[in-house]
Amino acid sequence: MMSGDESWFDEAAGPLVRPYAMTRGRTRPASNKLDMITLVVAVRADVDTVTLDPEYAEILRLCQRPLSVAEVSAQLDLPLVVVKVLLSDLIDSGYMIFRPPMRATRVPDKNLLQAVLDGVRRL
Amino acid sequence: MASVDSERQGGPNLNATAVKILVAGGFGVGKTTMVGSVSEIPPLSTEEMLTELSVGVDDLAGVEGKTTTTVALDFGRITISSELILYLFGTPGQGRFWFMWDELAYGALGAVVLADTRRLDSCFPSVDFFERRNIPFIVAVNCFDGADLYQPEEVRQALAVDEKVPIILCDVRQRESCKQVLLTLIEYIIALAPALAGDRSPAVTSS
Ligand SMILES: Nc1nc2c(ncn2[C@@H]2O[C@H](COP(=O)(O)OP(=O)(O)OP(=O)(O)O)[C@@H](O)[C@H]2O)c(=O)[nH]1
Ligand SMILES: [Mg+2]
Numbered sequence: 001m002m003s004g005d006e007s008w009f010d011e012a013a014g015p016l017v018r019p020y021a022m023t024r025g026r027t028r029p030a031s032n033k034l035d036m037i038t039l040v041v042a043v044r045a046d047v048d049t050v051t052l053d054p055e056y057a058e059i060l061r062l063c064q065r066p067l068s069v070a071e072v073s074a075q076l077d078l079p080l081v082v083v084k085v086l087l088s089d090l091i092d093s094g095y096m097i098f099r100p101p102m103r104a105t106r107v108p109d110k111n112l113l114q115a116v117l118d119g120v121r122r123l
Numbered sequence: 124m125a126s127v128d129s130e131r132q133g134g135p136n137l138n139a140t141a142v143k144i145l146v147a148g149g150f151g152v153g154k155t156t157m158v159g160s161v162s163e164i165p166p167l168s169t170e171e172m173l174t175e176l177s178v179g180v181d182d183l184a185g186v187e188g189k190t191t192t193t194v195a196l197d198f199g200r201i202t203i204s205s206e207l208i209l210y211l212f213g214t215p216g217q218g219r220f221w222f223m224w225d226e227l228a229y230g231a232l233g234a235v236v237l238a239d240t241r242r243l244d245s246c247f248p249s250v251d252f253f254e255r256r257n258i259p260f261i262v263a264v265n266c267f268d269g270a271d272l273y274q275p276e277e278v279r280q281a282l283a284v285d286e287k288v289p290i291i292l293c294d295v296r297q298r299e300s301c302k303q304v305l306l307t308l309i310e311y312i313i314a315l316a317p318a319l320a321g322d323r324s325p326a327v328t329s330s
Contacts, residue, residue: 035226036169036198037141037210066139068210070198074167081171099137101230107319108142108232108312112207116142116232117309119203123161123302 034084036070039099040091055086060095139206144308145227147214147253148237149245153265153295154213155197157237160301162199162211170195171223194223214249224252233259233312235304237295240264240273243281250282257319259312261289263304 034040040063047060055076062075073083090096146154159166171194194215201209214227214234228234234253238246246262253260264278273281275290284290289307293300 035229036212037143037230039137039139039141039208041137066137066208068141068200068208070169070196070210070212071167071200073169074198079170097137099139099141101141101143107316110313110316112140112142113232113309113313113316115207116203116209117306117313119201119207119209120302120305120309122203123201123298 033100034069034087034098035101036080037068037101039066039068039101040072040087040096041066041098042096043094056090056095059083059086059090063096066099139208141208141210143210143212143231144305145212145214145231145234146237147234147246147249147260148265149239149242149249152237152239152242152245153267154237157235157263157265157293157295157301157304158197158199158211158213160295160298161201161305163202164200166197166199166213168195168197196223196227228252228256228258231258233261233308235308236260236262238262238264238278238282239267240278241267243278246282250284254284259308259315259319261291261304261308261311263291263293263295263307265295266292 042060042063044060045064047057049057052060055078058076059072062072067075069080069083069087072087073080076083078086087096087098091098146157148154155166196212196215198210198212201211203209212227212231214224234249236246236249236253250260250262252258262278262282262284264273264275266272272292275292279286279288279290289311291304291307293304295301
């Protein structure tokens, strides 16, 4: 689960609050760029609860359908920074895949906007 | 639909696109109420940690050692189809939370700036923010009962926003009214798209 290049809190930072302990003191995802509406989903339907830490297993159970990073954070009642680290671990180790929100350009696709408009009209 | 990035081969097909719209405005103007009125789920709340790095020096005055505070951020979800999800984020309006605004605004389709005519000035910072970043926004005036009713044009003058920016009256407690606000915003974004597309340079996003 560890990719080796995480930044750690130094010892002088004082006692770690639980969320930080959960991420082993790391404060930012090692590799993946996750933002609040990045969608994540578990790759497999079965969750390996024996070898995985409970937090990881819980995320995999939750993410059997695509959820945004913000939703995972809200459901687990964990701060975004912590959830992003846990999710990066799961992505790096192949348990999850993610889909970044569209953003190649500042200008959203016309068809996408039309689909959003139609969707809101149907509400 | 936006193009599908294939992050990994052979996994489940994650072909949904997520988009977001921000609901901004001053303290207590009705942001959370609006999110709740149109969301398919009760508004969820997530927190972002505010560490000493993101806090201005003033905020740390008198505080000993390392501090971590959190700021709650609420949001709702509208599943348009299995391929398209719209998230609405209520954006904390207070200046001390601005460190979050960049991440919130990044990739947003646009924003609704909620205004309360009794305290119009409380939405100035939001208007400034979106204007400077060239993020499409409209102004929705939440008509609290008993509040003096101003005409949209009076609000426009007070806010000094461009003539093209739609300004509409709404009641954030009414689903239909909120729907209308979103439709106005999306139609406005669609109308703006050609103009924005002509200026695709990174300068579009810088202030
Ligand atoms: N009478 C009346 N009350 C309203 C209206 N809109 C919101 N409220 C009430 O005003 C209060 C604040 O609304 P919220 O939706 O929490 O406002 P907010 O902008 O999310 O507030 P903060 O997140 O604290 O900045 C709540 O008690 C609402 O029920 C309105 O149109 N009329
Ligand atoms: Mg609120």
